[in-house]
Amino acid sequence: MDKTYNPSQESAIYDQWEKSGIFTPVVPKNPVQSRLDKEPFTIILPPPNANNPLHAGHALYTVEDTMVRFHRMLGDPTLWLPGTDHAGIETQFVFEKYLQKQGKSRFDYDRQTLFKMIFDYVNQNRDVAKNQMKRLGFSLDWTREKFTMDQDHIGRVYSVFRKMVDEGLIYRDEKIVNYCTFCGTAFSNLEVEHKTVNSHLWYIKYGPLTVATTRPETMLGDTAVAVNPKDQRYQDLVGKTITLPLVNKEIPVIAEESIDPEFGTGAVKVTPSHSPEDYDMAKKHHLEFIRIFDYDGKSNDNVPKKYRGFYPKEVRQMLLDDLQAQGLLLKTEDYTHEVGHCYKCGRPIEPITAPQWFVKIKPLADKAEEVVKKDEILIFPKRFKKSYLTWMKDVRDWPISRQIVWGHQIPVWYCVDNEPTKFDLTFIDKKGQTVHGNWFQICDQGYSYDEIKLGLQSLIADTAAKYYLSEEEAKKHGSFVLQETDTFDTWFSSGQWPYSTLGWDPEGHHSPDFEYFYPTTVLDTMWDILFFWVARMIMFGIYTTGQIPFKVAHMHSRVTDSKGQKMSKSKGNVIDPLTMSDKYGADALRMALVIGVAPGSDISLSEDKIRAQRNFVNKIWNASRFVLMKVEQLEAHSIDIENIDSNKYPEDKEITTKLNALIESTTNNINTYRFGQASEDLYQFFWKSYCDVYIEATKNRGVDAVPVLLHVLVTSLKLMHPFIPFVTEAVYQQIRPILKQSDELIASSGWPKN
């Protein structure tokens, strides 16, 4: 044996494991009955995004690997299923940056071409991530690897969509959505970041009254002014109309309870198409909706000519100038408030009415709330249970359509010729020109259906447009059929991941894998996607399969740098897991990520910490080297460590007593997700109790110390294996030949018992 542990042998060890097939569980002939007899331990890997190599956060899959290896050693049938997520908007955003470097943009390509380009790009990355996971020792069953872009997954997502449409759980409506004009897509509330902005409150004279607003640019779309019904000042005006300045249009004054008389002037301008509150008000009072900003962010034909074709910021200034000139701008106050920004590009979100697909969330949320409330699904650490329940309680309908190409195209087809004015089409023609208009306008220019279909970029259908859930069905009703160009929110797809990866079948012909492994046991992920992903999986799981998708949702925390700061490229404080593995070994990195970390708290990682764990790994190596040296002094060919006498010497008794306590505490700690405590105890036991005290104590004894030395070593190797699989395996293979009874790999050997 070398004088120090050499981590370069780790890849070879991984290959050995993979070839042995221990990562691949065998599904019994009668999965349903077998599951009742003995439930398997199953984890579906939270699929990493396909757009980037792994970062330190992914290295935390270590926690899952630890659980999986532990259960495998316990003898449980164990499955850890890998996969990758296409990560819709995330990936498209990364790809667009890449396009930008080449002087291109998404507008230069038709839908199909762009999709194909992203697909190729993503495929290059997928193998990188896979090899990285192997490098870190993750005992995943690669024979079952999945990708969210697999046809069978898409097929399942489509079938669930159709079922939800049929049952009225999905609807199409033109509502206020969070729209990013730069990214060109709508977002859910969760994807909006609220930032504090120093702005102004402008007081503008609206005929006989004055309104106070933070968004003067929307006044061109005002269709009412609202006041509190109890407000004495305005009682005479309620029910009457006033003239909207600059536009010179009559708009009503309405009474609305939610208006705070204390704020501003107590009179609020109402812009139903560009403000969520105003939208609700308008629905209630049957006001007119006038959308003045288009999806490209510019003002449209609904505003007076001089204001057309500008961005909100520009319109704002023009209006303020004009109001000032006419003496209608009475006052400007400093005002600080929260404004929604796009979580991807950081630009302000424009609330815009747009036709989108929505999930009616309440029926799903009610059940998802109940299972957690009743602890049928255990959320760990407990504090996340509370935030989950709070969120579930007043969750709003979920907009699931995204105006991007990278994702699952919504399986809905329109007959564009039947309702020619209801579709807003954009496509690139044969000459490479971008053409825009409705069906009539485009046909007038002489374009054919085939040319439009081939070059199609986007199709925006009126909410009243008739749609069909399959292409065949649509073709029965019209000859010019086009598919919806919106794609699903990624979480609509990944929310169905647990049952989809296991082979759930819409017709009920489920795969043996599904029957045996579903519901899964543990879902481990970072708390930042508790609502995005965990909550959606619970809702979908219950809705589609009638069962919860997993029994435990274990939330881990984020990896920070040595100062507790979030890692980011711009800060330059990222620690690359692969660089660290090459330098110090994967075991050292894994140990550094779990040791002494309290459940759910941030994990501060530093190279110093990894180096310290490398030293620990080396300590194991060298202690083993010492024991083997002692063994060589023996004449015996093999040693029986199953039946040892530890009562002869006090130090033997002491170490075996401690070892037995360690077996118990380690088992308990892993079972209760206290990995930080478990690894800490193992570290202390091995280095202090075993090496510094016990080994030293045996040095003045002869070979009669060997059986206990060996017994404690082998047992602690097994206990440490889930955390640091490589060194324990490497050492075990050195020791194995002299053991009387042994498994071929430590990875397949039994968990120690007292």
Next chain:
RNA sequence: GGUUGUUUAGCUCAGUUGGUUAGAGCGCAUCGUUCACAUCGAUGAGGUCGGGGGUUCGAGUCCCUUAACAACCACCA
């Protein structure tokens, strides 16, 4: 605006059901190279466990209050 979390040695953090002189890693000081390991060993310095109050025979651990920091949620002009 609402909610949650954090505050323990110079640094990063453990400390589950309250119980003897409060722990680890790194860093620091002194010493030690005879054959497991200098990626090592021995010894040591260093903490009024954010502040205040309370419960208790006993509190870092439970309760109240306060301060600082962090994060999450949020359609008020």
